[in-house]
Amino acid sequence: MQDEDYMRRLSVGNDSALDTLVFRYHKPLYGYVYRLLLDEKLAEDIVQETFIKIYRQGKRGHIPDQFKPWIYKIATNLCKDHWKKASTRQEQFTDLNLETKGQIHHIIDRQLERQWMVDSLNQLSIEYRTVLYLRFYQDLQYAEIALTLDISINTVKTRIARGLKHLEKILKEDDRKGVGVNG
Template identity: 25%
Template sequence: MRANNNIDKELVEAYLAGDKTALATLVKRWHKLFCDKAYWLVKDKDVAKDIAQDSWTTIIHKIDKLKNPNQFKYWAFRIVCNKSTDWLRQQTKNQKRIIGYDMEIESREGHYSKDQIQKQILLEAINALPTNQNEVVKLFYHQDYSLKQISELLNISVGTAKSRLFHAREKLKNT
């Protein structure tokens, strides 16, 4: 893992020094993984590709602010996760009234079971969580990451990951 971090560090430093091929190499190394991560979150291949591309735009514009080039992987994945979460939040916002209205009509007509409605409400509640809690819940429950793995991926302490998961659970209990 350190070897990969050193490669990323060297590429970031080379790009910042003016080597445009270093950026192309970073893109080759990470673009597919960014698309995969975005797809895991948004469940739409085309949107995932757009998010990955938008993430690269942000990465290019802000790479000079990256304090530790060894942390490129975590920093860049954070950007992809944030962009994905922003997209999901916007979709939820746009569709919340429509979904609620449709579910109410379908429920009256008997098309949705009580379990389906509860699952949809839970999903909406998870999507409504603050970004940092939403990510931890999805990584912990959907991708079965351990708290240690989550802390490494998001570049936070294990205690912070536990705290975010705890607070997310508390909010979901009140839903």
């Protein structure tokens, strides 16, 4: 069954339909929100609030045309609401520990490379970071990203292109400074 079918079931009183949607989307949605907020507890709260909103909308009979972009839109808007709060406006910096030892050297290298990429992405503006996370970590298509963020497909394409260009500069600068994985 399609996600929209589960929303239809929810709208006619089948509360267990939400279970399937939670099963399908909790992990990828949590990963997306965590990458945006860099806070495990807050990410979990946002994901839970997202599913509560979905449940309430379903009970009201709302069935989105495309569920996947809709759920990411809800989560993205909740993240935006969080950022708007004055109490949450603080810069977050993470330190990389690039030391590798022992027989698990290659595993640590891969993890560090991934962390370096995430840290580099987090240096981008939220507009670029959001489209890149949705495209490359959540595997949404351009049209789905456009629906999620209420922007045109051309804006999505532009933000992805510019975001990748900025990311490339950050990675090259880090590499030049010796901050990267091999530094």
